[in-house]
Amino acid sequence: MSEQNWFEDWFNSHYYHLLYSNRSEQEAEDFIKKLVAHLDIQPHSKVLDIACGKGRHARQLASYGHNVTGFDLASESIRLANESRNEHLRFYVHDMRLPFTEDGPFTYAFNFFTSFGYFENDAEDQAAFACFSHALAQKGRLIVDFLNVDYSLGRLVPEEDILRNPITFHIKRSMDGRYFHKSTSFEDDGKSYEFKERVRSLRLENFENLCALNGLQIIETFGDYDLNPYDSQNSPRLIFIAEKL
Numbered sequence: 539m540s541e542q543n544w545f546e547d548w549f550n551s552h553y554y555h556l557l558y559s560n561r562s563e564q565e566a567e568d569f570i571k572k573l574v575a576h577l578d579i580q581p582h583s584k585v586l587d588i589a590c591g592k593g594r595h596a597r598q599l600a601s602y603g604h605n606v607t608g609f610d611l612a613s614e615s616i617r618l619a620n621e622s623r624n625e626h627l628r629f630y631v632h633d634m635r636l637p638f639t640e641d642g643p644f645t646y647a648f649n650f651f652t653s654f655g656y657f658e659n660d661a662e663d664q665a666a667f668a669c670f671s672h673a674l675a676q677k678g679r680l681i682v683d684f685l686n687v688d689y690s691l692g693r694l695v696p697e698e699d700i701l702r703n704p705i706t707f708h709i710k711r712s713m714d715g716r717y718f719h720k721s722t723s724f725e726d727d728g729k730s731y732e733f734k735e736r737v738r739s740l741r742l743e744n745f746e747n748l749c750a751l752n753g754l755q756i757i758e759t760f761g762d763y764d765l766n767p768y769d770s771q772n773s774p775r776l777i778f779i780a781e782k783l
């Protein structure tokens with residue numbers, strides 16, 4: 539697998555799920571509760587979870603009675619998500635760089651937990667935003683939850699060991715101006731592994747451009763999962779709502 543397409547490999551691996559096994563359903567439940575109330579989502583709305591992983595947010599959204607569709611590139615995550623599939627909760631393997639035509643158009647499209655910024659070039663980011671916009675109905679809303687660049691830069695932990703029995707993951711982090719890099723190395727069963735991840739350092743103005751190029755306009759921003767105001771220096775997250783014009 540090429541370094542360029544690292545995300546096809548890493549997110550589909552058993553080790554990714556082991557390392558991030560603490561990623562909680564509770565965090566998803568609390569955030570979705572606040573978001574559903576803030577957005578005043580009407581019952582039975584059609585909502586899309588883009589890069590849904592194992593479906594922790596999609597399941598919460600479905601519990602409010604919405605018709606939820608999730609997609610992700612990682613077939614292993616979709617296999618696990620499909621364990622909770624029902625007639626109001628569907629999952630697909632799909633690449634966000636291509637148009638998504640199932641079940642839509644949607645009133646809301648979500649992209650949670652830094653599930654963007656992985657690609658090599660601007661054209662791929664553009665293609666993904668075209669997919670997001672295309673999936674939405676007129677006046678539909680896109681909600682993106684991304685890392686906040688300045689906050690993350692100021693708190694970058696260069697090296698860290700994380701134990702997830704029986705494996706100790708050795709993590710290295712750096713930033714080169716364009717990307718945040720993370721390397722995860724470990725040994726299992728006498729074999730050495732190294733996975734490399736990278737996420738573009740995209741700021742609010744980059745997202746404003748991507749939105750503008752795809753018929754979307756940012757109408758609200760937040761800085762954390764409690765929906766406090768966004769502050770570029772101090773907010774842990776960059777969360778925005780964009781409306782399809």
Ligand SMILES: C[S@@+](CC[C@H](N)C(=O)[O-])C[C@H]1O[C@@H](n2cnc3c(N)ncnc32)[C@H](O)[C@@H]1O
Nearest residue numbers: 545549589590591610611612633634650651653
């Ligand atoms: C950090 S995980 C977050 C997953 C999920 N949103 C959550 O909060 O649990 C990022 C997800 O993006 C997915 N992903 C990466 N590239 C993708 C692509 N081109 N199209 C669709 N999904 C992609 C990965 O497979 C992974 O599940």
